[in-house]
Amino acid sequence: MAEISKKLKVSEYLKGWIALRYMRYVVFVFATLFTLTIPWVTVNGSHFFLLSFVDFKLHLFFITFDMQELYLLPFLLMLLFVGVFGVTVLGGRMFCGWFCPQTIFRAAFRDLIETKIFGLRKSIKNKQKEPDYSTTINKIKRVTILVISFVLAGLAAADALWFFIPPEQFFDYAANIGDHPIFMGAWVGITVFLVYDIVFLQENFCVYVCPYSRIQSVLYDDDTIMAIYDNSRGGRIYDDEHNKLVTKQNQLAPDDLCTTCESCVTVCPTHIDIRKGLQLECINCLECVDACTKVMAKFNEPSLVNWSSVREVEKKEGKTRFFRPKIIGYGVVLTAILAILLVMGAEKELMLININKQPRLYNIENAQGKPLVENAYTILIQNTQNEDHQFYIEILNNDKVTVAQPSHPFTVKPGEKIKKTLILSTTEVLADDERKDTILELKARAFAVDAKETISVERDIRFTYPRADILRKKMERN
Ligand code: SF4
Ligand code: SF4
Known part of the structure; x- marks a missing residue:
């Protein structure tokens, strides 16, 4: 029995650490490599995506469109908005936690550079505790990190500009920077903003600036998958007005499993407590799911915080319905827009x-x-x-x-x-x-x-x- 229990623990660890955290890191690496390399890939001189400010052309799916053909742009915007709405209905702020450059930059800055490389933070498990900058060595590390941040932000800003100025012309401009003041201003401006955003503004951008968090709540339904705490297993920690009812485990009922260890809270990059329920600040990064999976594995129990839906966890009405009318509707609209784009691209005149x-x-x-x-x-x-x-x-x-x-x-x-x-x-x-x-x-x-x-x-x-x-x-x- 002890052996079975040990195996289960290991599987729970693997589920939490490989299935979510490392999956996210793999997505981050692929998204970064894709974004850095795709501006360089051309087919017959056309890019995957380039809205060229140099010769006023749109390159899309390796086809070049002239300015007179920019009637395609509204379809692209529709594709973007309908796609974002559909993904939100399906998976909440999944884009934020898994694909958003802001999240990727923050994970690289905080978890990789500050924590793993420079040891300014003790552990990636506690994102609430800011580094102690009072010592000289930490001050030196901070300045070094700032310099590295400027270099990386400069690269990220250049990469962003490569979608508007083809890389080959970008380097011509960079070599004669005095002749291109607007280009120079854009590059420096984006670099400075990125450093300010990633180093100083941090997740406040996701919470207070990003408009996406404002629209998400109206799009959610009972089947939207998100990080969700199971009150029925863990015990009720907050009342409906978000007042904390429980601070210690002994205040919970004997069957309630939450240890009140707060691992799910300290790991949260947006500084929220998922046990309060759905909050606008949650970017669906699932760090809390990993944290609780690890804690609960010690008790041979599944995580109390799951990547699931209200229907499954709160209402106990069975499995999440992925193929529901709303999702099918978004799928149909997206397919129709994509088909229109492809037909227009295929019928495009080459002169x-x-x-x-x-x-x-x-x-x-x-x-x-x-x-x-x-x-x-x-x-x-x-x-x-x-x-x-x-x-x-x-x-x-x-x-x-x-x-x-x-x-x-x-x-x-x-x-x-x-x-x-x-x-x-x-x-x-x-x-x-x-x-x-x-x-x-x-x-x-x-x-x-x-x-x-x-x-x-x-x-x-x-x-x-x-x-x-x-x-x-x-x-x-x-
Ligand atoms: S509650 Fe925090 S840690 Fe959990 S998914 Fe949301 S943002 Fe991430
Ligand atoms: S990590 Fe799990 S056990 Fe610990 S406080 Fe959060 S929900 Fe409770």
Whole structure:
């Protein structure tokens, strides 16, 4: 029996330490590596996400969109907001505890640098006790940590800017910093803010500044999973008005399991007592779950603080319902927005062109006895690709109308927008109407000569063919 009990204890330890705390650390490492490396990854010159302030382009999922195509941004914002709301309904402030840069920075600063590396704090289990800075050695450590914080914050600020200034240009700017005062100001400003936030403001940011905590409570329902204390097993520590009823274990009923050790309280980075119930300050980091799991393992009991739902722990109404109508609704909306984004991305034209007819209806010339009719257009063409291309135009649905000007393909540099005159002409008789000009609907295709199948767009344009009597008179005069 003692052996079984020992095994159970070990499993409880493992459950608490590997399943949550270390899982969180693994997520932190992956999130950090992903954020640091993804700005450097490009496919055909396009980034995963970049809202470039340099050439005013949006790169999304390795596709580059021009400013004229920024109608995608509202869909991205919808994706972000609906996603955050859906995740909150499902897992409370899960984003805060597991993915938020603020939490990752604080864990790295407090638990890794201050505690593990410099030993300024005795243990990561007590986050309430501030380090003692009265000794000289601790003062030196504090200054050293501050210097390290500035270096790391500078890197984090640079990483944040890489989503708005591509890394390759970032280093050009950094090498000529005097020529780019706004860039310099942004980099220094973000760095200083990060140091202030992580070193001095700390979790007060999560509690008092971050707007997310304000919206979360209205999104919660009985199935939202969060850190939750089990009153029925541990005993009631607070009344409904959050007044503390119990400070010592002997004030609890004999069956109540809470040892009043306060391990779940001292470990909490936002300085709250989870035994009071749901609080806005809780970032769902689950440190308290780990702490209580370790305490309760000594009594061969499961944790009194669980990552669970009100339905399961407080109301005892059975298992948490993950697939409930609300969650399915969020899933459907998110899928629809994502599908719209993907369809728009797939239909994206790889060049931009406007073709506008010039005011003069047509020009008539005598071409060796044949009437030559010309229509002129102004074209505005933009190369949205990352390399030079030669462009040309052809008419798809009428082989009697040809492109007279431009006479050769013309080069457009990456991002460049150029204006040209397009002249379409014909020497064929396309209509024979004595009463009015004839409008012909043409389909024009503009394309990159070296990538005709991929970089090409089609536009409908109108060609005006003159009245037969006008044509006759003009030919007689010439
Ligand atoms: S109560 Fe504190 S320790 Fe527990 S999950 Fe919330 S923030 Fe983390
Ligand atoms: S860690 Fe567990 S046993 Fe200790 S005070 Fe918190 S709930 Fe009670």
